[in-house]
Amino acid sequence: MVSRGQIAFDLPEFDDGPDLASYRWILANISGGKDSAAMLYELVRQADAAGVPRDRIVCVHAALGRAEWEGTRELAAEHAAAYGLRFEVVARTGADLVDRIAERGMFPDASNRWCTSDFKRGPVRRLMTSLVREAQDGGHLGRVRLLNVMGLRADESPARRRLLAFSHDGALTCPCQNCMLRRAALESAERRGVPCPKDKKPGHGASNTVRHVDTWHPVHAWSTDDVWSAVARSGLRPHPAYAAGMPRLSCSFCVLASRPALIRAAQLRPALAAEYAAIEAKTGHRFQNDLSMAEIIAEAERTKVATIPCWEG
Structure with missing residues (x-):
């Protein structure tokens, strides 16, 4: 799930990752796979060290229907339960991924990964909206800070190598200073009738007027051996597809x-x-x-x- 609204943070306090205690919700995207299991292990380890209550961590599994390996959803729930964490399942409304491919008459590809946007990013953002309301109903005032955590790794592909380990998921409607500067740059370019440089534009991320969303990939620099070592230490059960x-x-x-x-x-x-x-x-x-x-x-x-x-x- 690539965040197209990434904004780098160069502040020293982010060298080793985000300030976990500063977020109302920490959303752990878990697939049941080895990388998400390693990510969850590392996230819980750091959250515990930072004194973050575990009820602030919400595990989310984006269900794809029969396109995913059998037992994946149940395994993701098992991984969350091992740490006593809340578990939520999100899915696209309507047809599952296989039926949606048939409806569209085309498969996704590297340049048009609509499977990610429709079946993962969109449903996860709806959960973010629900969590914001939950915080507000509980008396939270002001924008709700959410940290979206994923197990993407640089070793997996050139595209993922270019990802920042920690970034702000900026957007056109986000009122933070960085996004406001980007919006001003875009408006200036439009007035002058010239293209706005891609790296100066506001993103299309999950932040908006009611929520501030950052993205963190805690295992981004890890090797496959690092991942399997963490899975072994965690005691979490790997999916049988690996053994196959x-x-x-x-x-x-x-x-x-x-x-x-x-x-x-x-x-x-x-x-x-x-x-x-x-x-x-x-x-x-x-x-x-x-x-x-x-x-x-x-x-x-x-x-x-x-x-x-x-x-x-």
């Missing part, structure tokens, strides 16, 4: 996955692979530009996948 050979617990069939990972997924979930192939045949849109699900299924039936490299997401 999958390198990541994304969608069972992620459009950004490597060919070997897709082949292995087709071996593990042949019925879902067949459903995607049927969508391809009906819509004429390939699962990946250079690889169809029909080809993946055919290769899965004749290939034994031994080593699966992690893919770039």
